[in-house]
Amino acid sequence: MxxxxxxxxxxxxxxxxxxxxxxxxxxxxxxxxxxxxxxxxxxxxxxxxxxxxxxxxxxxxxxxxxxxxxxxxxxxxxxxxxxxxxxxxxxxxxxxxxxxxxxxxxxxxxxxxxxxxxxxxxxxxxxxxxxxxxxxxxxxxxxxxxxxxxxxxxxxxxxxxxxxxxxxxxxxxxxxxxxxxxxxxxxxxxxxxxxxxxxxxxxxxxxxxxxxxxxxxxxxxxxxxxxxxxxxxxxxxxxxxxxxxxxxxxxxxxxxxxxxxxxxxxxxxxxxxxxxxxxxxxxxxxxxxxxxxxxxxxxxxxxxxxxxxxxxxxxxxxxxxxxxxxxxxxxxxxxxxxxxxxxxxxxxxxxxxxxxxxxxxxxxxxxxxxxxxxxxxxxxxxxxxxxxxARTSKVRVAPHSMPPSFARYALADVRVGSLLDATRELPGPNVTVEELLAEWTVPGHTDYVVASDGEVEGVVSLSRLRRVRRGSRPTTPLRAVMRPCPMAARPDEPISDVLERMAKYAISVTPVVDGPDGDFCGTVATHDVIDLLLLMDEIKPQSD
CATH class of the missing domain: 1.20.1530.20 (Na+/H+ antiporter like fold)
Known part of the structure; x- marks a missing residue:
């Protein structure tokens, strides 16, 4: 019944x-x-x-x-x-x-x-x-x-x-x-x-x-x-x-x-x-x-x-x-x-x-x-x-990448524009492998966007650069070893969506473009997101 x-x-x-x-x-x-x-x-x-x-x-x-x-x-x-x-x-x-x-x-x-x-x-x-x-x-x-x-x-x-x-x-x-x-x-x-x-x-x-x-x-x-x-x-x-x-x-x-x-x-x-x-x-x-x-x-x-x-x-x-x-x-x-x-x-x-x-x-x-x-x-x-x-060590050690689900919990409503790095200089395609390894590397960053005259040329990874023979590094330009950038982000996108795509393509940095013509305006890197999330109070009000 x-x-x-x-x-x-x-x-x-x-x-x-x-x-x-x-x-x-x-x-x-x-x-x-x-x-x-x-x-x-x-x-x-x-x-x-x-x-x-x-x-x-x-x-x-x-x-x-x-x-x-x-x-x-x-x-x-x-x-x-x-x-x-x-x-x-x-x-x-x-x-x-x-x-x-x-x-x-x-x-x-x-x-x-x-x-x-x-x-x-x-x-x-x-x-x-x-x-x-x-x-x-x-x-x-x-x-x-x-x-x-x-x-x-x-x-x-x-x-x-x-x-x-x-x-x-x-x-x-x-x-x-x-x-x-x-x-x-x-x-x-x-x-x-x-x-x-x-x-x-x-x-x-x-x-x-x-x-x-x-x-x-x-x-x-x-x-x-x-x-x-x-x-x-x-x-x-x-x-x-x-x-x-x-x-x-x-x-x-x-x-x-x-x-x-x-x-x-x-x-x-x-x-x-x-x-x-x-x-x-x-x-x-x-x-x-x-x-x-x-x-x-x-x-x-x-x-x-x-x-x-x-x-x-x-x-x-x-x-x-x-x-x-x-x-x-x-x-x-x-x-x-x-x-x-x-x-x-x-x-x-x-x-x-x-x-x-x-x-x-x-x-x-x-x-x-x-x-x-x-x-x-x-x-x-x-x-x-x-x-x-807990009393953690002063040595800053964190996972190599941020799980996208972590962003969904901790970065609700935070947009790419809030974390955009528009000031960092980027290597050009004519920079050699040796020059990048000696002068451009940043602690914690494993991938680098290559740009020229405000246009994204590609992306290179440290693991790939280190496979280049030492004798060839001074004469090998980045254009010879870079690969096309598989994605780009928009300033108004949720950062969690961008991290999902970065995990999908196995990259730790992505260019950010804006406007109808896709004008390059900076980058967002996984490590930067972690640093901003953990160390900067400025982003906290956005997800409260």
Whole structure:
């Protein structure tokens, strides 16, 4: 009966949003409010039960939620641009140690009596969930405390970005139908299917869909056309993922990540309807469902198992984060490790997926969801306190490039014109390689725009110049080794869009042109953006 479905839906949504407003005044996460809604209406008062009809809406909520996580938190281009050097090494060590330690509890690989003894793939999936870090939570905490624009904020953001994507790769490969793959040929075939799906989904999402949306919006005057196309496309991608051996939630995550690089203007055009539906309906229902499934059955587990599930992954996560940042000599490893302890919505979402698949029982699910909610309550003030107490080295060391997603969080509404460098002299095409290396290089800059008489000639990179033989450098002009500049920026563009394109073309500097004729008026470099972001107070009022 329709009323039998609408009554619990209405109660869950109304109570969830009211509790969100109430607990928000106390500084508590909306996710806590939604989960508490499910607990109150389910186990406590018995008003709502997770019926099969209700599960349809809750299942949709899973896919919408993972799409939003991919869209807001997964910055693949930023990941690629900083997967070198110390920050990548720190994140890799952190995730590897954390996952290995968590495996001691989720599997019997180490032969410990308190372990859950899950099959290898299931145990690895759960260990990956316990090793996740939340970029969204870290960004919000740093932003609220005013630390997102500090050097320590950029460092934490960069390491958490890499660590989150690494852990998601572990979970994504181990959650799905592949657990049934028992021989090498089946595993290879599955991997090929997953790679094929990822490539096709990425091509459609990043190349075809944005252009198609823009074209259809110009042709048809249909309200919320883009919202309908995105929502329908999401469900089709979910089905495709399921048929390729991935869980549908991973397909939704990849779909969101593929669209996360959309220009800011396009994002602003297509996302309001989607966010309204997700934040007003699907996400509250999803996390309320987590509360509906909570019970005290975990108390039937041996005390050693309960303590191990709570303490060992926590200790392993912190130890891995601290060891990783300490070994690679990143400043304030204790603060960096604290930042990596952030937990957000993805963990609870994956736990519900694993409960739905029968990987874990209600007892383990209930205990770990309560642990994750505890993380959400405790970690924000701890991260804030750790960052405020941090004393960083006077030596200015930052990631080689700025993740584009960092710009979306920290440089909202900042335009290229605010960061334009119109005073720097640029080498001409007749400058030799030796002259540029000796006289024109600037610390931290790896690419240089070549210009002549106010016209952009091309761009050269230090790595390419250093491959020129030493004996030829005094006589080799830049025009012989430069390449065409793949892009140019406009002063009125959002800086986040420009950084997205710079990451796409793997360059760290771009010319800025203005006017109908594209008159050259200066440059913007990634390193300049970082310096301005971290050291100049002048840009702060623009994004407050």
């Amino acid at each position: 329709l009323p039998d479905l609408l009554v619990p839906l209405g109660l869950l949504i109304v109570v969830a949003k009211l509790l969100e407003g109430l607990l928000g005044r106390l500084g508590l996460s909306s996710i806590v409010a939604y989960a508490l809604t499910g607990i109150l209406l389910g186990p406590v008062f018995g008003v709502v039960e997770p019926t099969s009809e209700l599960q349809i809406f809750l299942g949709l909520g899973i896919f919408v939620l993972f799409f939003v996580i991919g869209f807001d938190e997964i910055d693949v281009r930023g990941f690629v641009s900083i997967i070198r050097g110390r920050y990548f090494a720190a994140a890799l060590i952190s995730v590897a140690i954390s996952t290995a330690v968590s495996l001691s509890v989720t599997s019997d690989i180490f032969g410990l009596s308190f372990s859950l003894g899950l099959p290898t793939t299931d145990a690895l999936a759960l260990a990956g969930v316990l090793s996740l870090s939340s970029l969204g939570l870290v960004a919000k905490v740093l932003s609220d405390s005013g630390q997102l624009r500090e050097r320590i904020g950029l460092k934490i953001f960069a390491v958490v970005l890499i660590a989150e994507i690494m852990a998601l790769l572990v979970v994504g490969f181990t959650v799905g139908e592949h657990a049934e793959a028992s021989d090498a040929a089946a595993i290879v075939r599955l991997i090929a299917q997953i790679v094929g799906f990822v490539l096709i989904a990425w091509l459609l999402s990043a190349r075809v869909l944005p252009a198609a949306i823009s074209l259809l919006q110009r042709i048809f005057d249909v309200p919320q056309l883009s919202f309908g196309l995105l929502l329908g496309g999401l469900f089709l991608v979910v089905v495709g993922a399921e048929r390729m051996g991935l869980h549908g939630s991973i397909g939704a995550l990849l779909f969101g990540a593929a669209l996360s690089g959309l220009p800011e203007q396009v994002r602003n055009d297509i996302m309001p309807g989607f966010r309204s539906a997700s934040e007003g309906l699907f996400v509250p229902l999803f996390f309320a469902s987590a509360g509906l499934y909570l019970d005290l059955s975990f108390l039937d587990q041996p005390l050693t198992t309960i303590v191990a599930l709570v303490v060992i992954p926590l200790a392993g996560k912190f130890a891995g984060a601290f060891i990783g940042t300490f070994l690679v000599r990143i400043d304030v490893p204790l603060t960096m490790a604290t930042g990596l302890m952030a937990k957000g919505v993805a963990e609870v979402a994956f736990l519900l997926v694993m409960l739905e698949q029968g990987v874990i029982g209600a007892d383990v699910f209930s205990l770990l969801v309560l642990v994750m909610l505890g993380y959400m309550l405790v970690m924000p003030p701890l991260i804030t306190a750790a960052v405020e107490r």
